[in-house]
Amino acid sequence: xxxKNQFISSPILxxxxxxxxxxxxxxxxxxxxxxxxxxxxxxxxxxxSAVEALDAKTTRLIAHSLKGSSQNVGAVAVSxxxxxxxxxxxxxxxxxxxxxxxxxxxxxxSLKQEIIDELxx
Amino acid sequence: MSVxxxxxxxxxxLTISIVGRFDFSAHQAFRDAYEKLAPMPCDIVVDMVETxxxxxxxxxxxxxxxxxxxxxxxxxxxxxxxxxIRKILTISNFEQLFKI
Amino acid sequence: MKILIADxxxxxxxxxLKVLEQCGHEVIQAxxxxxxxxxxFEHRPALVFLDVLMPxxxxxxxxxxxxxxxxxxxxxxxxxxxxxxASDLAKCIECGGDDFVSKPINRIIIKAKVDAFSRxxxxxxxxxxxxxxxxxxxxxxxxxxxxxxxxxxxxxxRGCLDSDNINYHLSPMxxxxxxxxxxxxxxxxxxxLMLADFTGHGxxxxxxxxPTSEIFYSMTRKGFAISDVMTEMNTRLHEVLPRGIFCCVxxxxxxxxxxxxxxxxxxxxxxxxxxxxxxxIKSIQSSHLPLGVQSPEKFSVEPQVLAFGEKHKLLAVxxxxxxxxxxxxxxxxxxxxxxYIKKDLELSRLSQPGPSQRNMCDGLVDKVVAFTNxxxxxDDLSLLEVSFPHHQKMDDNLLExxxxxxxxxxxxxxxxxxxxxxxxxxxDPIPLLLQTILECRELTPHRSRIFTILSELYNNAVEHGVLxxxxxxxxxxxxxxNYYRLRHELxxxxxxxxxxxxxxxxxxxxxxxxxxxVVDSGTxxxxxxxxxxxxxxxxxxxxxxxxxxxxxxxxxxxxxxVRATYRWxxxxxxxxx
Numbered sequence: 084x085x086x087k088n089q090f091i092s093s094p095i096l097x098x099x100x101x102x103x104x105x106x107x108x109x110x111x112x113x114x115x116x117x118x119x120x121x122x123x124x125x126x127x128x129x130x131x132s133a134v135e136a137l138d139a140k141t142t143r144l145i146a147h148s149l150k151g152s153s154q155n156v157g158a159v160a161v162s163x164x165x166x167x168x169x170x171x172x173x174x175x176x177x178x179x180x181x182x183x184x185x186x187x188x189x190x191x192x193s194l195k196q197e198i199i200d201e202l203x204x
Numbered sequence: 205m206s207v208x209x210x211x212x213x214x215x216x217x218l219t220i221s222i223v224g225r226f227d228f229s230a231h232q233a234f235r236d237a238y239e240k241l242a243p244m245p246c247d248i249v250v251d252m253v254e255t256x257x258x259x260x261x262x263x264x265x266x267x268x269x270x271x272x273x274x275x276x277x278x279x280x281x282x283x284x285x286x287x288x289i290r291k292i293l294t295i296s297n298f299e300q301l302f303k304i
Numbered sequence: 305m306k307i308l309i310a311d312x313x314x315x316x317x318x319x320x321l322k323v324l325e326q327c328g329h330e331v332i333q334a335x336x337x338x339x340x341x342x343x344x345f346e347h348r349p350a351l352v353f354l355d356v357l358m359p360x361x362x363x364x365x366x367x368x369x370x371x372x373x374x375x376x377x378x379x380x381x382x383x384x385x386x387x388x389x390a391s392d393l394a395k396c397i398e399c400g401g402d403d404f405v406s407k408p409i410n411r412i413i414i415k416a417k418v419d420a421f422s423r424x425x426x427x428x429x430x431x432x433x434x435x436x437x438x439x440x441x442x443x444x445x446x447x448x449x450x451x452x453x454x455x456x457x458x459x460x461x462r463g464c465l466d467s468d469n470i471n472y473h474l475s476p477m478x479x480x481x482x483x484x485x486x487x488x489x490x491x492x493x494x495x496x497l498m499l500a501d502f503t504g505h506g507x508x509x510x511x512x513x514x515p516t517s518e519i520f521y522s523m524t525r526k527g528f529a530i531s532d533v534m535t536e537m538n539t540r541l542h543e544v545l546p547r548g549i550f551c552c553v554x555x556x557x558x559x560x561x562x563x564x565x566x567x568x569x570x571x572x573x574x575x576x577x578x579x580x581x582x583x584x585i586k587s588i589q590s591s592h593l594p595l596g597v598q599s600p601e602k603f604s605v606e607p608q609v610l611a612f613g614e615k616h617k618l619l620a621v622x623x624x625x626x627x628x629x630x631x632x633x634x635x636x637x638x639x640x641x642x643x644y645i646k647k648d649l650e651l652s653r654l655s656q657p658g659p660s661q662r663n664m665c666d667g668l669v670d671k672v673v674a675f676t677n678x679x680x681x682x683d684d685l686s687l688l689e690v691s692f693p694h695h696q697k698m699d700d701n702l703l704e705x706x707x708x709x710x711x712x713x714x715x716x717x718x719x720x721x722x723x724x725x726x727x728x729x730x731x732d733p734i735p736l737l738l739q740t741i742l743e744c745r746e747l748t749p750h751r752s753r754i755f756t757i758l759s760e761l762y763n764n765a766v767e768h769g770v771l772x773x774x775x776x777x778x779x780x781x782x783x784x785x786n787y788y789r790l791r792h793e794l795x796x797x798x799x800x801x802x803x804x805x806x807x808x809x810x811x812x813x814x815x816x817x818x819x820x821x822v823v824d825s826g827t828x829x830x831x832x833x834x835x836x837x838x839x840x841x842x843x844x845x846x847x848x849x850x851x852x853x854x855x856x857x858x859x860x861x862x863x864x865x866v867r868a869t870y871r872w873x874x875x876x877x878x879x880x881x
Contacts, residue, residue, distance in 0.1 A: 264548030
């Protein structure tokens with residue numbers, strides 16, 4: 084099952100989307116990413132609980148939601164990993180969940196760093 | 205309902221054919237068939253072989269055509285009329301104005 | 305535009321909000337499906353973006369809730385979806401969405417779609433505005449038509465249509481279908497009726513009613529015959545109506561005294577004279593172009609004269625009945641009318657021995673309604689049924705109820721008029737003489753009697769005196785047609801011959817006396833030689849009538865000269881009330 088263990092690590096942040104968002108958001112650009120970070124951290128907490136409880140439905144929903152918002156801000160790796168977890172939850176592939184969750188958390192850490200760099204620049 | 209017309213090569217005979225019901229909806233098409241002709245042809249044939257029905261507004265249109273073609277000096281033939289149409293023309297005594 | 309966005313994802317909502325605000329739109333945000341529905345009805349946005357997956361009420365349900373009730377205010381719904389399967393995308397549309405947009409948010413696509421829907425929305429708005437305008441104008445038009453209808457009804461007043469010998473059916477909007485029904489009593493105590501059908505619809509058809517009814521009523525009142533009335537009407541309509549519009553008519557004069565009917569049909573379907581005793585049905589075919597078509601020089605009228613008494617009925621229809629169609633596109637046709645008449649005759653013979661009082665008019669309308677299976681059709685028909693009038697209305701101001709001031713006018717006067725040769729065929733002097741005599745207003749109540757006297761004297765002078773016709777010709781089945789045909793032929797070929805009419809009106813203390821002198825160029829006749837005991841039905845009726853109306857009747861010059869004296873007494877009391 085190579086697909087399930089596929090680890091997506093790049094790109095962390097799609098610079099084209101970042102540029103786009105600068106145009107769209109104007110002076111709310113920072114606000115957007117800050118909102119994303121706060122929102123995502125909440126989601127990750129809930130996601131961890133859901134996986135712990137082996138709750139397929141909730142896992143799926145939260146993974147889907149995080150995927151969506153990550154896509155919108157250009158967090159490619161995180162969103163791709165979320166998709167994997169979403170599919171695994173739908174297919175009932177419980178064994179893979181923990182691993183995928185860990186991947187998401189790891190790529191998120193990298194993402195957070197890149198975002199802060201971006202905001203400070 | 206459709207109206208078609210044909211002008212002979214020497215411009216002296218105009219044949220107007222009416223297919224379907226000859227009623228108010230034919231008004232514009234019928235007028236277009238003769239209105240802009242100059243000079244007006246001497247002989248006109250209105251061929252009703254495929255005309256199913258004639259109402260009083262059609263009679264009015266025929267009168268307009270006759271007027272345009274010179275009134276009493278006109279020479280208009282209404283040809284191939286079916287029984288119903290003949291009946292209507294007879295009641296209106298239109299044979300006094302047109303050849304049927 | 306005011307746009308509602310519903311998405312439980314804060315980040316996504318934020319971005320979409322900015323994209324739309326950048327385009328200049330006002331944005332309302334909803335976090336859940338339930339909130340979306342509530343905010344929709346509160347704010348009435350022009351466009352809605354819906355995320356499909358929402359925790360409580362999902363996008364599809366929201367779409368169902370907000371669309372579907374008010375079709376006149378269309379609000380486009382665009383789904384936001386991360387789904388990519390074609391079937392999932394199609395479901396968006398099936399559930400009431402108008403479009404879908406994939407995530408992540410792409411500002412160019414969003415802007416393009418919003419613009420497109422904005423254009424379509426404007427189109428709907430324009431249609432809505434135009435629809436309202438049309439409705440408004442339509443209502444206005446209907447009100448105008450109602451007003452016009454009221455005016456026409458007053459002008460083309462019903463005359464004596466409410467007499468009990470007349471049954472008729474006329475649709476409420478008949479004026480606008482070009483149908484007209486007029487009835488008036490003639491000075492001689494008979495009834496004149498006219499059923500007319502103007503081509504076309506709406507106002508142009510209705511306008512024809514105005515001159516037509518004016519002519520009908522004024523000329524009939526003055527005593528003009530059918531041919532004169534029709535000639536005048538044709539001339540006026542020929543002048544006034546546009547080329548393609550004309551008037552089909554049936555006009556009939558019922559003479560209660562002579563028990564005959566004069567009929568003329570120009571362009572209407574055949575009218576029927578029905579003899580209820582022996583079941584004979586005569587049909588009166590259209591014999592002339594409709595009114596308004598023929599130029600005045602070419603126009604000529606020859607009414608048909610037939611016997612018409614207690615046992616007779618007249619039925620006249622317009623083509624509305626003939627052309628009523630059923631579901632198989634079959635027309636009611638003339639055959640069915642004939643069938644109906646025959647059946648009605650049968651029924652009346654079986655039920656009663658005497659002339660039927662059944663209402664054929666209503667019966668025929670019911671038959672047509674049954675045939676077409678359409679009650680509304682029955683509304684659109686016009687027909688007329690006339691029986692013999694029950695009483696002769698020989699006197700009184702029929703139409704003038706107003707009090708006349710006592711203008712004496714021609715109270716002390718005399719007038720003489722001679723008609724020679726061709727004028728006898730071309731001119732009817734009675735209306736002129738009557739009008740002149742009646743310039744003495746006090747004579748108004750005597751109008752019918754004076755008219756009758758003048759007509760009788762003149763007709764006798766022309767027919768028996770100058771033309772030498774024997775009224776016995778009228779006896780027998782073809783009698784009437786023969787008599788009047790002969791009269792017409794002899795008149796047309798007349799080159800010499802003369803009738804002189806004179807009246808001399810003198811006042812007396814309590815009224816006045818009119819002496820009528822009528823001299824013809826014929827060979828004369830002897831009143832005493834006429835045997836009234838023979839009981840001729842159709843002939844010789846005139847003289848007893850004259851004798852009953854006049855104070856004295858003298859024959860001079862061997863019968864060529866008749867002098868009638870009419871003594872009248874002024875009405876007691878003043879006219880001041």
